[in-house]
Amino acid sequence: MMPTTAEPAPVQSDSNSSAPLHTELGRTRLRISRLALGTVNIGGRVEEPEARRLMDHALAQGITLFDTANTYGWRVHKGYTEEVIGRWLADRPARREQVVLATKVGDPMGSGPNDHGLSVRNIVAACDASLRRLRTDWIDLYQLHHIDRRAGWDEVWQAMDLLITQGKVRYVGSSNFAGWDIASAQEAARRRNALGLASEQCVYNLVTRHAELEVIPAASAYGVGVLVWSPLHGGLLGGVLRKTRENTAVKSAQGRAVEALEHHRTTIAAYEDVCADHGLDPAHVGMAWVLSRPGVTGLVIGPRTEQHVDGALHALRTPLPEPVLARLEELFPRSAAADPPPTPGCPDPTASCPPARPVRPARPARPVPTHERKGLHDRAGVHRSPDRAARVRAGTRCPRAADQAPRRQPDPAEVPDRQPVRLHAAQPARRPALHGRAVPHAAGSPRRHHGVRRSARTAPRHADRAAQHL
Numbered sequence: 162m163m164p165t166t167a168e169p170a171p172v173q174s175d176s177n178s179s180a181p182l183h184t185e186l187g188r189t190r191l192r193i194s195r196l197a198l199g200t201v202n203i204g205g206r207v208e209e210p211e212a213r214r215l216m217d218h219a220l221a222q223g224i225t226l227f228d229t230a231n232t233y234g235w236r237v238h239k240g241y242t243e244e245v246i247g248r249w250l251a252d253r254p255a256r257r258e259q260v261v262l263a264t265k266v267g268d269p270m271g272s273g274p275n276d277h278g279l280s281v282r283n284i285v286a287a288c289d290a291s292l293r294r295l296r297t298d299w300i301d302l303y304q305l306h307h308i309d310r311r312a313g314w315d316e317v318w319q320a321m322d323l324l325i326t327q328g329k330v331r332y333v334g335s336s337n338f339a340g341w342d343i344a345s346a347q348e349a350a351r352r353r354n355a356l357g358l359a360s361e362q363c364v365y366n367l368v369t370r371h372a373e374l375e376v377i378p379a380a381s382a383y384g385v386g387v388l389v390w391s392p393l394h395g396g397l398l399g400g401v402l403r404k405t406r407e408n409t410a411v412k413s414a415q416g417r418a419v420e421a422l423e424h425h426r427t428t429i430a431a432y433e434d435v436c437a438d439h440g441l442d443p444a445h446v447g448m449a450w451v452l453s454r455p456g457v458t459g460l461v462i463g464p465r466t467e468q469h470v471d472g473a474l475h476a477l478r479t480p481l482p483e484p485v486l487a488r489l490e491e492l493f494p495r496s497a498a499a500d501p502p503p504t505p506g507c508p509d510p511t512a513s514c515p516p517a518r519p520v521r522p523a524r525p526a527r528p529v530p531t532h533e534r535k536g537l538h539d540r541a542g543v544h545r546s547p548d549r550a551a552r553v554r555a556g557t558r559c560p561r562a563a564d565q566a567p568r569r570q571p572d573p574a575e576v577p578d579r580q581p582v583r584l585h586a587a588q589p590a591r592r593p594a595l596h597g598r599a600v601p602h603a604a605g606s607p608r609r610h611h612g613v614r615r616s617a618r619t620a621p622r623h624a625d626r627a628a629q630h631l
Contacts, residue, residue: 180452182196182474183195187358188384189386193459195452195459196477197226197388197460197461198216198219198226200233200242201233203241204235204236205237209245216246220256225261229265232306247294248296268306279316280316289329303321303324303333304335304336305317305335332360334361335362336361343361344379357385360386360388361386361388362388363376363377363387364389365389367394381455386459387458388459389457389459392447392460394447397422398443399444400444428492435488439482439484446476448460448476
């Protein structure tokens with residue numbers, strides 16, 4: 162019997178908005194929504210009935226990327242969030258075709274020695290366990306939750322190749338990686354002729370901008386999509402001061418938001434004043450700023466209500482005015498290391514222009530050893546001076562060999578004390594080596610000499626030559 166609940170509307174991108182809702186993930190052809198439904202609050206903060214309504218609403222609004230992890234739901238038990246999503250997907254199988262499902266592996270799931278990390282055993286076992294909890298046959302984006310310094314990339318890619326070959330995983334992503342980790346992962350995948358990472362999930366917001374130093378540049382260089390988690394820094398940029406005064410703060414009144422507020426209270430107060438002067442919601446401003454940054458593919462939001470989902474969609478569709486962006490740069494300046502010089506020929510220094518090709522400095526010329534000063538000839542037979550040889554080693558451009566005068570041969574008349582060398586002087590005929598006693602033989606008779614058989618045709622000639630030397 163078919164369920165009586167209405168089926169969600171087909172997922173469609175909002176073509177009338179200023180920013181498209183869907184985009185491609187990095188250099189892949191996989192299209193995802195720029196807003197990902199993060200499910201970290203499901204289980205403890207959001208109960209299962211409310212989580213079902215939240216997922217229905219997000220899918221109906223065009224949000225297709227659902228992000229979770231095998232450890233989410235730890236407030237109940239690890240894996241609880243995947244179980245809730247699995248039951249929601251099993252109610253209507255058509256949902257699985259619309260959702261781009263992403264989960265993570267690597268964090269401890271038990272107390273066993275092989276229940277964590279990025280070993281082949283744990284990756285394969287954790288993937289099978291996630292598939293059972295999610296009640297699906299495949300995972301669209303399987304993400305490495307944290308880097309494992311003890312696991313080599315050959316081992317990690319061996320496990321991922323196995324899962325991709327078995328059809329259990331479509332793409333591989335990373336989370337909380339450094340720029341060097343992204344580069345080493347991609348180079349190892351390139352040696353295996355594999356696609357490598359498709360995405361990197363990192364923390365990035367107005368307060369925490371260290372991703373601009375290496376993570377985002379490395380991801381852009383390797384064609385890896387960047388999915389930002391905690392765009393509001395745990396609620397710090399969502400109007401924490403106003404909510405505290407109104408006694409409505411929930412998430413912003415705990416965790417890292419409270420710790421960061423002690424160090425940035427003055428800046429946060431000025432930030433909320435700027436939002437109030439322009440009639441903007443602080444949460445919308447914080448998410449819109451991240452979405453406007455170059456190299457950012459999308460946001461991973463952690464809503465607790467349907468209104469939070471609508472607010473994130475409003476931030477995506479409403480770009481910030483230029484005065485607000487300029488004021489935000491003054492309040493939250495990026496460090497000098499994160500502010501690269503403008504690319505030559507790039508009209509906008511903040512735009513994602515391709516980097517210019519670096520100019521390799523010329524190698525310094527080294528002194529020519531004595532044993533290399535003689536016999537310096539190029540392929541054309543033209544003498545090369547030590548200075549020219551040094552310029553060749555230094556990488557500077559030298560004149561062509563054809564433009565130089567050939568080496569002049571000395572004239573014998575200029576050297577009266579020396580006699581010209583006779584290259585073809587007549588040499589006395591050498592006596593043939595007979596290696597033994599030479600005994601003349603009669604003409605016409607075959608002759609053997611130390612195992613060499615001489616025919617009758619050559620015997621007379623050898624006999625005459627032997628007789629001359631006797």
